[in-house]
Amino acid sequence: xxxxxxxxxxxxxxxxxxxRLADDLIPPTNRWFSSLALGPRSRPVFPLPxxxxxxxxxxxxxxxxxxxxxxxxTGPASSDVTVLLPxxxxxxxxxxxxxxxxxxxxxxxxxxxxxxxxxxSPYLTLTADAALSVRxxxxxxxxxDSRAGSGRHYGVVADGCTIDGTQVRLAPGDRVTWFPVxxxxxxxxxxxxxxxxxxxxxxxxxxxxxxxxxxxYRGNGSGAFGVLLHHRDGLADGISNDxxxxxxxxxxxxxxxxxxxxxxxxxxxxxxxxxxxxxxxADRARLASQVRADVAGAAFPADTYYGGKALxxxxxxxxxxxxxxxxxxxxxxxxxxxxxxxxxTDPAGASxxxxxxxxxxxxxxxxxxLQPSFGSEGFSDHHFHYGYFLYTAGILAAEDPALLTxxxxxxxxxxxxxxxxxxxxxxxxxxxxxxxxxxSWASGSAPFDLGNDQESSSEAANAWIxxxxxxxxxxxxxxxxxxxxxxxxxxxxxxxxxxxxxGTDPVYHGYxxxxxxxxxxxxxxxxxWFSDAPTAKLAIQLLPASPTAMSYLRSVPPDRIRWNxxxxxxxxxxxxxxGDYALMYSALAGTKDRSQALAVVQDTGWRQVDPGNSLAYLxxxxxxx
Numbered sequence: 161x162x163x164x165x166x167x168x169x170x171x172x173x174x175x176x177x178x179x180r181l182a183d184d185l186i187p188p189t190n191r192w193f194s195s196l197a198l199g200p201r202s203r204p205v206f207p208l209p210x211x212x213x214x215x216x217x218x219x220x221x222x223x224x225x226x227x228x229x230x231x232x233x234t235g236p237a238s239s240d241v242t243v244l245l246p247x248x249x250x251x252x253x254x255x256x257x258x259x260x261x262x263x264x265x266x267x268x269x270x271x272x273x274x275x276x277x278x279x280x281s282p283y284l285t286l287t288a289d290a291a292l293s294v295r296x297x298x299x300x301x302x303x304x305d306s307r308a309g310s311g312r313h314y315g316v317v318a319d320g321c322t323i324d325g326t327q328v329r330l331a332p333g334d335r336v337t338w339f340p341v342x343x344x345x346x347x348x349x350x351x352x353x354x355x356x357x358x359x360x361x362x363x364x365x366x367x368x369x370x371x372x373x374x375x376x377y378r379g380n381g382s383g384a385f386g387v388l389l390h391h392r393d394g395l396a397d398g399i400s401n402d403x404x405x406x407x408x409x410x411x412x413x414x415x416x417x418x419x420x421x422x423x424x425x426x427x428x429x430x431x432x433x434x435x436x437x438x439x440x441x442a443d444r445a446r447l448a449s450q451v452r453a454d455v456a457g458a459a460f461p462a463d464t465y466y467g468g469k470a471l472x473x474x475x476x477x478x479x480x481x482x483x484x485x486x487x488x489x490x491x492x493x494x495x496x497x498x499x500x501x502x503x504x505t506d507p508a509g510a511s512x513x514x515x516x517x518x519x520x521x522x523x524x525x526x527x528x529x530l531q532p533s534f535g536s537e538g539f540s541d542h543h544f545h546y547g548y549f550l551y552t553a554g555i556l557a558a559e560d561p562a563l564l565t566x567x568x569x570x571x572x573x574x575x576x577x578x579x580x581x582x583x584x585x586x587x588x589x590x591x592x593x594x595x596x597x598x599x600s601w602a603s604g605s606a607p608f609d610l611g612n613d614q615e616s617s618s619e620a621a622n623a624w625i626x627x628x629x630x631x632x633x634x635x636x637x638x639x640x641x642x643x644x645x646x647x648x649x650x651x652x653x654x655x656x657x658x659x660x661x662x663g664t665d666p667v668y669h670g671y672x673x674x675x676x677x678x679x680x681x682x683x684x685x686x687x688x689w690f691s692d693a694p695t696a697k698l699a700i701q702l703l704p705a706s707p708t709a710m711s712y713l714r715s716v717p718p719d720r721i722r723w724n725x726x727x728x729x730x731x732x733x734x735x736x737x738x739g740d741y742a743l744m745y746s747a748l749a750g751t752k753d754r755s756q757a758l759a760v761v762q763d764t765g766w767r768q769v770d771p772g773n774s775l776a777y778l779x780x781x782x783x784x785x
Contacts (some may be wrong), residue, residue, distance in 0.1 A: 161576065161584055164526045164569035165520055167507035174524040176605055184526045186585065189604040190592040190610055193261040193277065197253040198605040204237035205261075206611045206681035207277045209340065209386050209406040209413050210284060211237040213253045214263070216396055218244040218294070219275070221284055223312050223340045224682060227405045230672040232685035235409040236610065240308035241338055242297040243286065245272055258362035259375050259596045262509055264289070273330070275356040278377060279596035280386040282415055283405070285337040285356050288321070288330035299325040302336075305347050314340050315347035317354040342415045344404030344740030353403070355381035361596050366427060366641045370394070371648035373595055374422040385421045386413040388664070390649075390656045394424035404478060409684055410657060411665040425598070425648040430628055431707040432555060433479045434777075434784045443783055448484050450776040451477055455489045460500050461771075462515035464529035464536055466549030467774030468560040472626075472704055475552040476777045494556065498563065501553055505570040518570065525587055527577040539604030542614060543578045543592045547623030548772075550575060551706070553689040554629025561658050564633055571630060579627055580642055587597045590646070592620070598649035599657075599679075611681020615689055616700045617654035618709065624650055651712040657684065657764050658701045659724060674723045677701065691737045698728040702745050704772045705781065714748035714785075721749040734760060740769045740778055747785040758782045 178187045181197040188194055195203035196214070204213040212221045226233065239524055247267035255262035260278040264271050264541070271289035298306040298314065300323055305313040311653060313526035316323060320334035322527050328336050337354045341347045361376040372394075377383045384403055388410050399422070401414035436447060455477050461467045478493035480486075500516070503509060509517030515531040526539055553571045557564035579588040592600035600620045601612035614620060618708025624647035658676050661668055673686040677697035688696055702713065714721070725746040729736075734743050743761065747754040760766065761782060 168520045169510040170522050171519040172521050172523050174521045176524040180252050186588045190601045194606040199607050203609050207279050208408050209282050212277050213237050227309055228670040233409045234683045244295045246647040257359050259360040278357050281338045283337050285335050287335045288332055292330045294328050296326050317351050342404030342406045353382045353384045355383040357380035364645045366644045369429050370424040371645040372424045376420040383419040384417050387416055390652050391423045397421035411667045425652040427648050428712050434707050434780045436780050438482050451480050451488045454774040454776045455493045463531045463533035464545040465533040468545050471552040472548040473772050475555050505567040506619050517728055527573050541602050543623035544619040547575050547626035548577050551626030554633045557633040557758040593646050599653040610683045613680045615678050617658050621650045674727050694728040695736040695739045695742045699741035702741045705744050718749040740773050744781045747782050754785050
C-alpha cells in the first residue's frame, strides 16, 4: 500500500483542520465526535444516552429532552449538568477508539484533567491530571439525588476526591463520576455499577448466517451500557434490562449492567445479477432491446459521485447483457467500463488531468477525487461515492484477472479510505462506520449542533456491498468479513430507524410519517438535503437498489412496504424525483404489486430514471422481483 500511495500525487486539498487534535492522531473524520477535534469550534456530540458539549469555562452534559413533531424527532444537547474548570484555555482530543473518545482540558501549564466519552455509557468521569477545584451548577452529594431543571435526577461517585455541594476538589489522579438516574431504577443501583472508563475494545465475527459485534467497556467497575432497538433484535444471552431506561431520539434505551455489549445481525448474501435467464422469451426480447439502447446511450461524469453512479449503472447493464447472451452489448459495456476505470485507477492521473483521478491528502489522511463533489474534498460522503467504484471494479475484476492486476493498486487505496488499511496509519480504520450505532456517518467534520448525519442509508449499504465484491475479487478474506459485518449492521439500522419504524415506541407518538429520511445524532426527520419530493425521501433509502439490496429491502412485512409507497406517492404519484426507485420498491410487496408497477412502466411509456439507474435495469427488477 505504501508503494501504491507513493505513486499517487499528494495534495492538501481537503480543507479539514484539526485544531483540537493531538499531533499523533489521525484526523477523525466522519465520526460521531468529529467536531470535538475538527473545524473552527467544538460542537455538541451525542454518545447517548448523554450529550456532551465543551463550554467557555468547562463542559456540559445531560440526558437530552426528546420532543416529537409531525416531521421530526429531536433531542438537542442538554446542559443539565455544567462543570467549570478554573484556568481552562482549550480542549484537545487526545485519544479515540471504535466507541470512545478522550477529551483533555488544557490550562496554561498543561493538562488539567480529562473525560472519556463512550457510546452507550451513562457514566461520565472526570480524571484530574493536576490539582483541581471544579464547580458544578447542581449541588451533589454521594448519598442523594440532584435534580436538574429538566426534571432529570443525577448522581455522583467520588474516587479520591472531595465533594462539597457544588464544589469538587481533586488531587492528581482523583476521579469524579456523574450519571443520570434512569426511569425505573435508583441512584444507589446506578452508583453500584459506576465505572471509570478508560476506553473501549471492539470485536466482531461473521458466519454464513449472522454477524456478531462485541463492545467491551474498559474500566475499574462492573459498568453499564445502553441497548437500543437494533441491539435488542439480536442481543446476546445473559444481558438483561436491570437498570431502567432513558429516552433517545432512536427510542427508549434500556440500561443494562455489565462490561460488554454483544449482539448479532443477519448476514446479507451477495447477489450479482437479477434472475432474468428464466424470463419468458417475449420479456427477454424486450429487455434485450432496452439493454442495447441503454449501453449505447451511456455517459460518464467526471466526479466521484455521479461518475461512480454511472459506473455501477453500466456494470448492471454489463451483467444483464451477459445473462441475456448479448455479446455485442456486453463487449461494448465492458469496453466502456474498462476505459473509465483505467483512467480512475491510473496512480499518476492527477498529474495529467483535472478529473477522473485521485490525490492523497497526507495531512487529513485520505484519498480524494480531484474534482469535488458534494463536499467530498472534506471527506463527506466518501463511502457513498467509493462504494460505486468498488462494486464495479469488483464485479469486472472477478471475471477478468488481468483487470485486477491493473486496478488493484489504486482500488485498494479506495477501499482503505472507507474501510480498513491494516493499521498502516495512512488512513483511519473504518472511516465512517459507527459500530455501536450499526450505521455510518456522512459528514467529514460534522459542523452541526445536532451531531453528525447520514441521509442515504442505502448508499451506505451499497458501499459495503461494493467492498464485499472487491474483497471477493482480490481474495482478501479479512476484508470480506469486515464488509459482511458492516453490511449486516448498516442494513439492520436502515430498516429499524428508516424504513420499518416501531410505532409502539413513544418516540414516534406524534410523528406523521412511516419513514425517517435524514438522521443526525440528535435528530431524525422527514426531509432531505436536496428535495422536498416525498418520493425522494423514500428513494434515498433505496438507491441504487442493487440485486443484493433486494433481499433486505423486502425483509419487512408487505403492508409496511405498501404504506411507505402510499405515503411517498399520495400527493404526486410516481412521476416525482426518484419515482423509478419508488416503483421498484413497490414491486417487493407482492405479485399483485409487481404487476401494478409493471403496468405503470409499460402502459405509460415510462422514461424517467435516475442517472444511476437505467430503463433496462428498472424493467429487469420489476420482471424478477
